[in-house]
Amino acid sequence: MKRIEDLSDQLLLFEISENNDEGAFRMIFERYSERLFNLIYRMTQHYEDSNDLLQEVFIRVYKNRRKCFRMKNFKGWVYTVALNIARDYIRLHKRRREQVLDEKRESIDGDDPLKNSEDAEIKRKILNALKKLNIKYRAVFTLRDIQGMSYQEISKALNIEEGTVKSRLNRARLRLARELEGNL
């Protein structure tokens, strides 16, 4: 007998849709929450709000559960939902004063405090420059360079061609380099 962890998304979504199965919903949450959370957090750079936005993503999954299990690319859909939610949040908060980066969440590795503070400073600068990028470039950069996803996975997640992923990534890196010119 198959363990619940081995079940495909489609089967889990079927269980959620037809039997309102909480276990299957938890499993879907376990599978996607961390990656989606990191994506949302890197896009919005606000920890508390990212938690709320993540909730919103899974509420949408639940509301669309009947539609979800018929989807060929649920992963792509859920990433698109997360990106749209993050995009709406960014637009809504654009006019607010520049948010201070959630630095307390960025942990520091290693034992050398001097090097650590220098690294943390560069990481902070990169994240601040990332905020100035267009959302589509920010998403690709986050998924590839920060989350380490493959081109194929990103292409599937964002519903775009692999070539587009590569060109967006290159542009994102170049724009970041331009933003950070003389600051690294």
Add this chain to the structure above:
Amino acid sequence: MNCKNVKSLYTAFCEKTLNDVTKNEVVKHIKECDSCRKLYESLDRITSFTNKYEALKPESDTMERILKRIGTIPQTKKLLGPRWIIAYATLFLIIAGASFGIFHRMNVKRQILAKKKQEELYKRKNRYIMDYGQFEKGNVIYSIPGEGNSVKMVEISY
């Protein structure tokens, strides 16, 4: 190779997906062009830092909060089945209704036309001879099916 090309090839250069000729051209350009060299160094530095970001976890009670919120969503019962069935059924009814309407209208028109033709034929009956099978020539314009010899009305050309 110009600076624009070299910039656009950064990702492919890093991932070593360029062919030898292009790679050598990029290397040659970087050696000669200060601005591109600085850009490549800066890009290298950025990419060396981006994989140092730690993956964060959402708050531990996020799932419980989601479940709590789901509990407040009214559960709608499916009375009419999936939407696509309703959509197809509606489409079928519209097409069937329209076809029936058109067919009915055409039928009525045809009946009126036939009646008019019949009336006209009766008016001009003197010009026609009832054919009991003797005449073969002529243009059959009206026929009544029956047992044995069929009754035909034939216009005779004199």
